[in-house]
Amino acid sequence: MTSKPIGVAVLGLGNVGSEVVRILTENAEDFEARIGAPLEIRGIAVRRVDGDRGVPTELLTDDPAELVGRDDVDIVVEVLGGIDIPRKLVLSALEKGKSVITANKALLAEYTGELADAAEKSRADLYFEAAVAGAIPVVRPLMQSLAGDRVNKVAGIVNGTTNFILSAMDETGADYAETLAEAGRLGYAEADPTADVEGYDAASKAAILASIAFHTRVTAGDVYREGISKITSDDLETAKSLDCTIKLLAICERIVTPKGKERISARVYPALVPLNHPLASVNGAFNAVVVEAEAAGRLMFYGQGAGGAPTASAVLGDLVMAARNKFYGGRGPLESKYAKLKVAPMGDILTRYYVSMQVADKPGVLATVAAEFSKRDVSISTVRQQGSGDGARLVVVTHLAADSALSETVASLEQLDVVIHVASVLRLEGTTV
Ligand code: NAP
Numbered sequence: 561m562t563s564k565p566i567g568v569a570v571l572g573l574g575n576v577g578s579e580v581v582r583i584l585t586e587n588a589e590d591f592e593a594r595i596g597a598p599l600e601i602r603g604i605a606v607r608r609v610d611g612d613r614g615v616p617t618e619l620l621t622d623d624p625a626e627l628v629g630r631d632d633v634d635i636v637v638e639v640l641g642g643i644d645i646p647r648k649l650v651l652s653a654l655e656k657g658k659s660v661i662t663a664n665k666a667l668l669a670e671y672t673g674e675l676a677d678a679a680e681k682s683r684a685d686l687y688f689e690a691a692v693a694g695a696i697p698v699v700r701p702l703m704q705s706l707a708g709d710r711v712n713k714v715a716g717i718v719n720g721t722t723n724f725i726l727s728a729m730d731e732t733g734a735d736y737a738e739t740l741a742e743a744g745r746l747g748y749a750e751a752d753p754t755a756d757v758e759g760y761d762a763a764s765k766a767a768i769l770a771s772i773a774f775h776t777r778v779t780a781g782d783v784y785r786e787g788i789s790k791i792t793s794d795d796l797e798t799a800k801s802l803d804c805t806i807k808l809l810a811i812c813e814r815i816v817t818p819k820g821k822e823r824i825s826a827r828v829y830p831a832l833v834p835l836n837h838p839l840a841s842v843n844g845a846f847n848a849v850v851v852e853a854e855a856a857g858r859l860m861f862y863g864q865g866a867g868g869a870p871t872a873s874a875v876l877g878d879l880v881m882a883a884r885n886k887f888y889g890g891r892g893p894l895e896s897k898y899a900k901l902k903v904a905p906m907g908d909i910l911t912r913y914y915v916s917m918q919v920a921d922k923p924g925v926l927a928t929v930a931a932e933f934s935k936r937d938v939s940i941s942t943v944r945q946q947g948s949g950d951g952a953r954l955v956v957v958t959h960l961a962a963d964s965a966l967s968e969t970v971a972s973l974e975q976l977d978v979v980i981h982v983a984s985v986l987r988l989e990g991t992t993v
Contacts, residue, residue, distance in 0.1 A: 563597035572639035579872035663690035669764035669780035676895035687878035695870030716849030721756035758787035770812035823904035837990035907964030
């Protein structure tokens with residue numbers, strides 16, 4: 561005898577939603593066998609109901625709120641995008657006891673707390689594997705597989721657009737604007753690329769990862785953020801000469817302050833990464849996340865971080881979990897927020913800097929520049945001079961120091977007569993020196 565179907569509402573039929581519907585429809589028998597009951601799509605919400613959307617027209621609606629509220633909908637898949645509308649829809653579904661699967665990192669990075677509270681109250685599930693790094697399973701491993709371990713660091717490349725741009729600049733020597741335009745032509749960058757290139761998307765994902773890894777609520781506003789729009793082809797050239805490349809990293813880390821207080825850091829910025837670091841060889845639109853846990857050691861997750869089908873894979877994995885819970889009466893993992901750790905300001909984080917500056921052709925330049933570093937107890941690892949005359953460039957790489965001391969040093973360098981122009985400042989990650 562066939563079990564009672566589980567009703568699914570799909571909100572959105574764009575890149576991700578259309579793949580979710582296609583895979584669900586094509587593999588309906590497999591889904592039924594894996595869950596124990598068939599999944600039935602009760603409706604699909606879109607803005608534009610007209611035209612051939614490749615799905616039965618009677619399933620389409622432009623009223624997502626009505627669809628979410630229907631009695632025969634047990635699980636809601638939210639793949640709309642945006643924040644305000646999905647927030648209302650997801651909350652309304654959870655309050656009615658319907659489980660929700662969402663791929664919406666922007667929503668979660670602001671409102672996970674509110675949504676998780678609603679899910680807990682109504683004993684519904686809230687799953688969001690697809691919100692971080694597309695197809696790559698990283699949310700579930702952190703939340704469940706590593707639930708018995710202590711995670712100290714999660715660092716990764718979690719934005720495919722910026723990784724595509726930086727990899728292409730590294731490979732071709734082309735400048736940022738030209739490479740961004742090419743990324744747009746190839747469909748790797750959106751018409752308005754701000755969320756990607758200025759690091760907002762990666763910051764949302766960092767907030768989600770830090771919340772799970774450190775059992776603490778972290779929102780996008782807690783994440784220090786810098787984008788890649790100031791990276792030049794010269795930076796990538798210099799990176800190569802230092803046996804490094806440049807990657808936009810999302811870093812979530814447990815730290816101990818000089819006073820012995822435990823804090824967390826969540827930050828996103830482009831950084832020099834040594835070529836022998838596992839993240840250096842993650843190229844193109846691929847994503848990777850490295851997790852360091854006390855007992856497990858270092859784990860690395862790699863794969864496609866975006867795209868309709870890869871993201872749908874993560875959504876559907878969650879859908880199977882939520883449907884099994886509906887069928888057997890179980891429940892997914894609840895939000896774990898007991899640690900309530902404070903987020904340290906960027907200035908307190910120990911980092912290494914690479915500073916590239918154009919200097920005057922005068923005697924004593926090196927000594928004057930070095931004095932600014934030593935005044936703030938910043939020790940220099942290497943200094944290189946490139947070229948000569950007033951076009952000479954000095955490249956300084958420091959040892960680890962408080963980020964505040966490093967940024968103050970850079971500000972003071974800009975005031976020196978011997979420094980014509982500080983061309984570039986980047987942090988160096990993946991080393992501990
Ligand atoms: P998309 O291609 O822009 O599709 C959005 C869909 O939602 C469209 O079908 C649109 O309808 C519908 N929609 C939007 N607002 C609506 C509203 N107010 N009422 C009814 N329907 C509405 O977006 P996507 O790329 O699939 O992304 C969806 C979500 O997945 C986003 O949260 C995104 O961050 C996340 N995500 C995407 C990827 C990816 O690779 N694309 C990866 C990871 C996570 P119309 O078709 O009629 O316009």
